[in-house]
Amino acid sequence: MKQSAAILAATLVAFVAAEVPQELSHGMFLTNTQTALQLNNRFNIVDPVFGLLGAAAAANGAGDVTDLDCLQQIIADEAFTNALTIEDENQRINSLANALIYRTLEKNTGSVGLASVNCGQVANNPEIAALSQHQDPASDGAQQLNKDIALSLAVQLASVGADPTLALLSGTFVPGDVNDNTGAGNTCDTALDEDPVGCIFTLNRIVADATIDEINQAVSDAMGADAPQANAAMASNLSTLAAGMASGQISAVASDNGNAQASASASASGNLQAFSGNLGGAAPPLRTPNLSAAIQRSCAVQNNACANAANSGQIDANVGDCNAQENECRASANLKMKRVVKARQNGALDFGSCSDPTIQFADGLDGRREASFAPNNKGDFSQGSALNINIISSFICGRLQDSCKADESTVAACETGRAAAQGQQGQAAADAFNAALGL
Numbered sequence: 553m554k555q556s557a558a559i560l561a562a563t564l565v566a567f568v569a570a571e572v573p574q575e576l577s578h579g580m581f582l583t584n585t586q587t588a589l590q591l592n593n594r595f596n597i598v599d600p601v602f603g604l605l606g607a608a609a610a611a612n613g614a615g616d617v618t619d620l621d622c623l624q625q626i627i628a629d630e631a632f633t634n635a636l637t638i639e640d641e642n643q644r645i646n647s648l649a650n651a652l653i654y655r656t657l658e659k660n661t662g663s664v665g666l667a668s669v670n671c672g673q674v675a676n677n678p679e680i681a682a683l684s685q686h687q688d689p690a691s692d693g694a695q696q697l698n699k700d701i702a703l704s705l706a707v708q709l710a711s712v713g714a715d716p717t718l719a720l721l722s723g724t725f726v727p728g729d730v731n732d733n734t735g736a737g738n739t740c741d742t743a744l745d746e747d748p749v750g751c752i753f754t755l756n757r758i759v760a761d762a763t764i765d766e767i768n769q770a771v772s773d774a775m776g777a778d779a780p781q782a783n784a785a786m787a788s789n790l791s792t793l794a795a796g797m798a799s800g801q802i803s804a805v806a807s808d809n810g811n812a813q814a815s816a817s818a819s820a821s822g823n824l825q826a827f828s829g830n831l832g833g834a835a836p837p838l839r840t841p842n843l844s845a846a847i848q849r850s851c852a853v854q855n856n857a858c859a860n861a862a863n864s865g866q867i868d869a870n871v872g873d874c875n876a877q878e879n880e881c882r883a884s885a886n887l888k889m890k891r892v893v894k895a896r897q898n899g900a901l902d903f904g905s906c907s908d909p910t911i912q913f914a915d916g917l918d919g920r921r922e923a924s925f926a927p928n929n930k931g932d933f934s935q936g937s938a939l940n941i942n943i944i945s946s947f948i949c950g951r952l953q954d955s956c957k958a959d960e961s962t963v964a965a966c967e968t969g970r971a972a973a974q975g976q977q978g979q980a981a982a983d984a985f986n987a988a989l990g991l
């Protein structure tokens with residue numbers, strides 16, 4: 553491991569001779585993202601470090617990825633997807649947090665003050681799609697842009713149950729002098745075997761993008777009053793925070809992780825007030841699921857997030873692009889719905905070697921204080937409970953395809969249910985998922 557890291561580092565030195573070297577500065581996030589990426593490395597990507605290099609150097613480790621401006625996003629997206637399947641909740645949240653932070657790290661560019669190109673694709677995971685990379689702190693408007701990126705990251709961290717304080721670890725260096733023709737600015741770049749935490753932390757060079765109050769405001773604006781709060785004590789020394797997280801002494805999990813995830817799903821439903829009223833109390837009343845309406849809602853929720861990101865300049869798109877995406881979302885969902893309905897008309901769906909893929913929403917699962925989601929059939933779908941139904945539904949759909957070898961229409965039905973559930977909360981979310989599977 554150590555040797556291969558050294559070989560990789562030596563190779564990189566050769567590749568990046570003409571680049572601003574800083575791609576190893578946040579080392580711990582590269583290492584952890586690599587672990588999640590390699591769980592299922594569909595595109596044969598060598599290492600997340602290549603996602604932080606300019607296109608010419610990135611090509612040497614991009615595997616099958618050809619859109620090199622999107623390599624960083626694709627790596628984060630794949631690592632995030634893989635992390636969703638990790639059974640242990642703490643490990644899962646830690647891996648999800650690493651993938652989110654990695655997505656926002658600054659990339660190398662050829663000179664001080666030069667911004668990197670934004671990726672033009674939409675990520676598979678909405679949490680990753682909501683983010684972009686930090687820009688060179690000496691580039692135009694970088695201070696505000698980097699703050700907005702850190703605040704979006706804080707919201708996405710909270711939405712997966714991670715501590716929003718960690719968003720500050722994605723920060724970059726003090727701006728360099730644009731007339732400095734060495735290109736180095738105030739950066740550092742120590743090999744990971746010498747400095748596994750990352751030199752921006754160990755050399756105390758990281759600049760906080762936002763204040764604790766700004767983070768708390770952003771998270772509660774997006775998720776309501778029950779959103780987890782950033783931890784001012786942890787934020788007071790980012791080097792200590794990074795070292796603690798790298799050694800496992802500080803957990804990525806939000807201190808009130810329960811509320812974090814419950815509020816995230818409430819916010820996605822657009823019905824925050826009604827849901828907050830139920831937190832810790834009775835499950836929301838059972839509603840007859842209307843799949844078609846639920847899917848339309850989930851496409852509309854995505855459109856809102858897209859429009860917000862477009863209007864604030866976080867993604868390189870306009871509101872028209874977002875509307876086009878909503879139309880595609882509906883068209884694709886309707887197509888899947890038709891296939892599902894047809895498959896059901898031909899008899900019950902075939903779950904391959906597995907049975908009962910339904911999801912329950914109940915109090916006291918795994919000793920939790922609040923109601924949560926879990927598979928009903930722990931034998932075929934062994935996954936612990938979660939407050940965010942997407943963690944359970946994506947696990948079940950993945951299993952149906954990979955292990956159970958369910959047929960294509962069943963997997964499509966599962967994906968339809970997963971989308972429908974995201975527009976709902978509590979028992980209604982479980983009902984929407986189960987109904988899509990005809991159960």
Ligand SMILES: *[C@@H]1O[C@H](CO)[C@@H](O)[C@H](O)[C@H]1NC(C)=O
Nearest residue numbers: 755756788789790791792793
């Ligand atoms: C953070 O803590 C380290 C280790 O105690 C110390 O060297 C460093 O100066 C502190 N950084 C700040 C910004 O206070």
Ligand SMILES: *[C@@H]1O[C@H](CO)[C@@H](O)[C@H](O)[C@H]1NC(C)=O
Nearest residue numbers: 840841842843844845846848
């Ligand atoms: C489902 O919702 C859609 C859109 O609101 C509506 O047109 C349709 O009638 C509803 N279907 C049922 C069965 O309630």
